[in-house]
Amino acid sequence: MAYSWFKAFHLIGVVVWFAGLFYMGRLFVYHAEASLQPEPAKSILKSQYELMEKRLYNIITTPGMYVTVVMAIGLISTEPEILKSWWLHAKLGLVLLLIGYHHYCKGIMKKLAKDECQWTGQQFRVFNEAPTVLLISIVLLAVFKNNLPLDLTTWLIAALVVLMAVGIQLYARKRRLDKEKQEQVSTETATIATSAE
Numbered sequence: 636m637a638y639s640w641f642k643a644f645h646l647i648g649v650v651v652w653f654a655g656l657f658y659m660g661r662l663f664v665y666h667a668e669a670s671l672q673p674e675p676a677k678s679i680l681k682s683q684y685e686l687m688e689k690r691l692y693n694i695i696t697t698p699g700m701y702v703t704v705v706m707a708i709g710l711i712s713t714e715p716e717i718l719k720s721w722w723l724h725a726k727l728g729l730v731l732l733l734i735g736y737h738h739y740c741k742g743i744m745k746k747l748a749k750d751e752c753q754w755t756g757q758q759f760r761v762f763n764e765a766p767t768v769l770l771i772s773i774v775l776l777a778v779f780k781n782n783l784p785l786d787l788t789t790w791l792i793a794a795l796v797v798l799m800a801v802g803i804q805l806y807a808r809k810r811r812l813d814k815e816k817q818e819q820v821s822t823e824t825a826t827i828a829t830s831a832e
């Protein structure tokens with residue numbers, strides 16, 4: 636019974652942690668792109684994103700990480716035999732990378748707040764794909780355990796996921812370029828109209 640309770644809250648922690656990580660990545664994109672806005676929009680947007688990032692990190696993302704890890708310790712202490720499985724060792728390696736990513740986000744938050752971060756919105760979009768890759772790998776390991784299939788079907792699914800991620804990046808890029816083109820046309824039209832007057 637205790638094992639099921641630990642597992643239930645382990646999964647709840649995972650959902651909360653990832654909701655926070657994914658939203659952090661999005662906020663970083665908006666925060667970086669706010670620097671391209673003219674004043675006073677730039678300062679207003681940047682201080683708003685700074686506040687949202689801080690609250691998200693402290694109230695959702697970090698507690699999500701702690702619930703996940705504490706419940707995982709509960710799972711292992713209830714069934715210590717699990718520690719002998721190779722899938723858990725592999726999973727722990729990936730979880731360490733995830734915890735590293737989590738703390739790296741804090742560093743980015745601080746740099747953005749001090750206006751010292753040189754990353755573009757596009758770079759943050761790519762950075763935001765890292766937790767997706769880790770999520771898929773960790774869940775596959777947790778579900779298939781020692782029987783993780785490494786056959787053609789698995790590689791096809793992996794290729795599909797990569798294609799989807801690349802597709803999303805390309806679509807976002809196209810939308811950004813279209814928007815920039817539209818803004819350029821409106822500026823040129825306004826300049827022509829002013830000089831014609």
Ligand code: HEM
Binds near residue numbers: 649726769770777
């Ligand atoms: C400190 C890190 C972690 C440890 C030590 C850990 C350990 C465990 C253990 C022992 C189980 C029970 C396995 C079972 O009875 O089937 C489990 C289940 C699970 N974990 Fe974790 N976990 C950790 C982090 C994570 C993370 C970060 C994720 C998601 C990205 C995750 C996803 C899952 C899932 C989906 C299950 C349910 C698997 C199933 O019931 O089939 N875990 N974990």
